[in-house]
Amino acid sequence: CHCVSAFWKDIADEFFWKKPATGPMLQYNFDVTKGSIYVKCMEGAKTNMCYNVLDRHVREGNLGDKVAYYWEGNSPDRHETITYRQLLSQVCRCANVLKQMGVKKGDRVSIYLPMIPELVYTMLACARIGAIHSVVFAGFSSESLCERIMDAQSSVLVTADGVFRGEKLINLKQIADEALQKCRENWFVLDLPPVAAQTPWDAEYDVWWDEAMTDSPEECEPEWLDAEDPLFILYTSGSTGKPKGVLHAVAGYLLYTSLTFKYVFDHHHDDVFWCTADIGWITGHSYITYGPLANGATSVLFEGIPVHPHVGRFWEIIEKYRVSKFYTAPTAIRLLMKYGREPLQKYDLSSLRILGTVGEPINPEAWQWYHEAVGQGRCPVVDTFWQTETGGHVLAPLPAATPLKPGSATFPFFGVEPTILNEHGEELEGEAEGYLVFRRPWPGIMRSVYRNHERFENTYFKKFPGFYVTGDGCRRDKDGYYWITGRIDDMLNVSGHLMSTAEVEAALAQHPSVAEAAAVSRPHTVKGECLYCFVTLKDSREFNRTLEEELKRLGKIMRRILRQIARNDHDLGDLSTLADPKVVEVLFSQRREAAA
Structure with missing residues (x-):
């Protein structure tokens, strides 16, 4: 335990702390029979996430002119390059706009935006002023959006009039207005300029993004937060059908996303990293926004879909930006497998160094195609297992260091201690199959279910006191490799x-x-x-x-x-x-x- 604390202290020393920690690196209780479940990281410390992922690079380092994002729109003619200095400027202006709208530390801001730079600006603006952001995937229905707004008790919604997903137009503002009819009290809507349609407008509540940002100052002093202050809420569906507001805290999430990004993707200064996920999911939070920015990385931010306007869109973008690290879902890989290798042969993929998968176990056939067709047989495939709740990778190979087995997430990340239990809660040694659980926390693990700590305890800690229960089945082979077999409630007894x-x-x-x-x-x-x-x-x-x-x-x-x-x-x-x-x-x- 002392070694683990010393390890995380060394990682923490790389970041800026307005006030150092006064307590141990990690304090926790995983046993519901011994009281309330809690996890605390660097208690007593004060910092700011936005400062550490932007100001630290621009004001203290020399990365101001480095590209933070290559934004690629739904169609190839829409693109933008954003440096770290430009990103900091836009974030500060957005933060000042939110403050003018009455948003303060601890307030919740709902974000219902497509994959555009303003989504990142708003997330980091919230982090800068101590507001808690709740990003809602810009494809959800008005009922789902309303449910999340009401549970988070947000006071501002940031949205756009619409977005094209391929050739399909989604009228976001119309959906947002339908949601707000049920929760309209004391609401402001910060709305981005029109995409393709006449935007419904209510001058009493609606505010144009461009008008608000025009005269907004480019300087905004960060709010110095306690290490365990909330950073964001992200809703994930529960087995009962009612979404859970997964709550992550500032310091631990910063340390964990930064470190997992650095080592699982073997980050180097000149890399161009591309995670194809939507920021509406945890993958986008951790490995498009916070993890890459904490490392001063250059990323691709992609608004479109894999097969629009043609089936070679992914490969075209990899060639265009010389992407070196590519992270996508097995679902996308299988989709693109349908079209064979011919679309890939039109593009130069020689820049690729590492491939990654996320979201579900990858079947061996898709793994092999990904490795041979996309990676040309020379790129390690890092198959990562993690959850919204874990904040970052918990099982993953380290490229070029871990011998790979197609379909296996291999071994635990630093400081993570998995084990496998049977139905009676007994630990299984050697080759075994059962429930995947973890003995102790890591800095990036969730802290609670928002406004429902009892659900947090019952969902993740009640079944096997003393362990965090992932809800996933797992097999460990004779070499100690872990293989995720699916959700436990998806096991069949035939x-x-x-x-x-x-x-x-x-x-x-x-x-x-x-x-x-x-x-x-x-x-x-x-x-x-x-x-x-x-x-x-x-x-x-x-x-x-x-x-x-x-x-x-x-x-x-x-x-x-x-x-x-x-x-x-x-x-x-x-x-x-x-x-x-x-x-x-x-x-x-x-x-x-x-x-x-």
């Missing part, structure tokens, strides 16, 4: 045999006709449970009885929703984590009562 949905999905994805697959359970009168599989075929492939029989022999998707569809149960709860909730209606209409 005729007494425990089956992992992740392994079933990987088996289905091996078929040459399959682009992607998801497996869920359905009650069975004889077997107890049986498999119900959703399969997306590659272009030009047709589903027929022969293919169905082949897939049966082979035998991070919202499985909670798919399970309900499989059971023909229309009570679905929260659908907000679906980019297009209308797909549920399509699945119900095409639902087949096929035998397992």
Whole structure:
């Protein structure tokens, strides 16, 4: 424990502290039988996240003219280059605008924006003045947005009139107005300029971004915060369908995102890093905004989708900006696999040094294609396991240092202590499969569920007192490598045999006709449970009885929703984590009562 504290103290010394810590690096209680669950990092210290990711580079270092972001819009003709000095200027101006609107330390600000620079400006502006930001993915419905606004009790919403996702226009301001009809008291809306449509406007509440920013000063003194003050809330769907407001604190999150970014991606000063996630998810928070900026990195900020205006969009951008580190989801890899290697051959991908995956376990076939076709057989693939709750990577290989096994997240990150438990809470040694849990915290772990600490304790610590319970199943092989087998509630007990949905999905994805697959359970009168599989075929492939029989022999998707569809149960709860909730209606209409 002393060694772990000394390690994190050395990392903390790299950052600016207005006041040093007075307590131990990490204090915690993971055992609900011994009182309330808590985690504290660098108690007594004062700092500011925005100062450490911007001012420290511009005012104290020599990175002011270094590119912080290459912004690439939905179409190739929309792009922008933003230096660290320009980023600091815009953040300070935005911070002053928020202050003029009455936002102060501890207030919540909801952000409903697409992947544009103003999203980063607003997040960091909140961090600068001590406000707590709550980013809502700009594809959620008005009901989902309203639920998050009301739970966070925000006083300002920052949005845009709309965004094109590919060729599809999403009218964000209209959706936001529908949400605010239910929670309009004392509200201000800071709105970005029009994208494509006439913007609904209420002069009593709505404020134009451009007008507010024009005369706003470029200097804004940071608010010095306690190490354990909240930094942001990010909502994630719970198993009950009601979103959880995952709460992260300033100092610990700074240390952890900075360090995981530095080592998992082997960051060097001249790298160009590209994480394709949306900032509406934790991946974008940690590895587009805070982690890269804390390291003074140059990143690509991408507004578009992988196949618009053509299927080589990712490869075109890698060539354009000479991307050296590329981080994406297995879902995107499988999507692009459908189009084969021909689109890649049009572009120069020689700048790539490291590839990464995030969001779900990657099936070996996709891993191999990613490694051979995209990485040209020379780039390590860092398969990272982590959660909204963990703040950063907890299982991940270190490139060129960890021998890789396709589909395995390999080993724990520094200071992280995983173990595997059986249903009775007994620790399993050697080769084993069971519940993945962690013995002790790391600086970046969540601190609570916003306004519901009891739910935090019950969800993550009640089942096995003394451990943080991930909710994921895990297998450890004879070499000590960890393999995530899927959510525990997605394990199937078929005729007494425990089956992992992740392994079933990987088996289905091996078929040459399959682009992607998801497996869920359905009650069975004889077997107890049986498999119900959703399969997306590659272009030009047709589903027929022969293919169905082949897939049966082979035998991070919202499985909670798919399970309900499989059971023909229309009570679905929260659908907000679906980019297009209308797909549920399509699945119900095409639902087949096929035998397992």
